[in-house]
Amino acid sequence: MQLPGRLFDLFGEHAVWSGDHEGMSGETLRVTSHTGAFFVKQGAAAVAEHERLLWLKRWASVPDIVAFEGDTLVLADAGWRTxxxxxxxxxxxxxxxxxxxxxxxxxxxxxxxxxxxxxxxxxxxxxxxxxxxxxxxxxxxxxxxxxxxxxxxxxxxxxxxxxxxxxxxxxxxxxxxxxxxxxxxxxxxxxxxxxxxxxxxxxxxxxxxxxxxxxxxxxxxxxxxxxxxxxxxxxxxxx
Missing domain, CATH: 3.90.1200.10 (Aminoglycoside phosphotransferase (APH), C-terminal lobe)
Known part of the structure; x- marks a missing residue:
């Protein structure tokens, strides 16, 4: 997954990347670093989800959007169980x-x-x-x-x-x-x-x-x- 440089700066150089995660499907990576835990999605599906999250948060609880750049979406991982x-x-x-x-x-x-x-x-x-x-x-x-x-x-x-x-x-x-x-x-x-x-x-x-x-x-x-x-x-x- 190629990420904009600004997003690498967000996670820090010692971030740990993993495809083993709960509660997120598809092309999703989980990132843990000294700044927190995040889910990172990329591509057309990530763009579609970003649009829907912005709309849906008026009506329901959704994950916090940490960053969105190009076709890359970063969501906060609250750490709760599904x-x-x-x-x-x-x-x-x-x-x-x-x-x-x-x-x-x-x-x-x-x-x-x-x-x-x-x-x-x-x-x-x-x-x-x-x-x-x-x-x-x-x-x-x-x-x-x-x-x-x-x-x-x-x-x-x-x-x-x-x-x-x-x-x-x-x-x-x-x-x-x-x-x-x-x-x-x-x-x-x-x-x-x-x-x-x-x-x-x-x-x-x-x-x-x-x-x-x-x-x-x-x-x-x-x-x-x-x-x-x-x-x-x-x-x-x-x-």
Missing amino acids: LERRTTGDAGTVMGTVLRALHDVPVPECPFDERLDVKLARAAERVRDGLVDTADFDDDHAGLTPEQIHRRLLTERPAAEDVVVTHGDFTPANVLASPSGEPVLLDVGALGTADRYVDLAVALRELPESAAADFLTAYGLTEPDQRKLDYYRLLDELF
């Missing part, structure tokens, strides 16, 4: 509560469009460019090709979208449990307006079965649409 590492049994309730609050943000306020027209076009580009990791597919999708999945997404597309402000990758690993009890949203580079099932499908896939009922209760949904859950979980395979 819900993936939560030792208490309330992860489902916390996730349901924070997701409901995000989905209640007024849609017209959000400038980022992640609805199906946008998402399917981006998925087609990823398939064409060979960027889909088939080894990471869910068990029930194993053996499918990215092309097959994309064709299914086109033919099985829901007739309508229940549009809210979505996180885009709402997993326990992307919710930080702060000491104050106010959850912090991580990895918001895919945030935007989309069907609420974008988040519901991923959350229910990642939460243990024992937490699913608490999640749905806290969110306020008694009977989730299984077809939409299946569809948006399938869509997530291409990202």
Whole structure:
């Protein structure tokens, strides 16, 4: 990762760089130095996340932006555990509560469009460019090709979208449990307006079965649409 000189000055010459970290995904490095601990991201995804962090901080708790230069984003590492590492049994309730609050943000306020027209076009580009990791597919999708999945997404597309402000990758690993009890949203580079099932499908896939009922209760949904859950979980395979 090539960094602007000013950012090297921020960390100091004896900084320790590591790709082994919790709560940040993708092309992210963790840096520890005498000045603190940081996460460093770079590239188009970092630019997208920076834009969304600036907007989202009005509505939710997000990591502190330490610096942004060119296409390099530096975030403070608070050192707290994510819900993936939560030792208490309330992860489902916390996730349901924070997701409901995000989905209640007024849609017209959000400038980022992640609805199906946008998402399917981006998925087609990823398939064409060979960027889909088939080894990471869910068990029930194993053996499918990215092309097959994309064709299914086109033919099985829901007739309508229940549009809210979505996180885009709402997993326990992307919710930080702060000491104050106010959850912090991580990895918001895919945030935007989309069907609420974008988040519901991923959350229910990642939460243990024992937490699913608490999640749905806290969110306020008694009977989730299984077809939409299946569809948006399938869509997530291409990202």
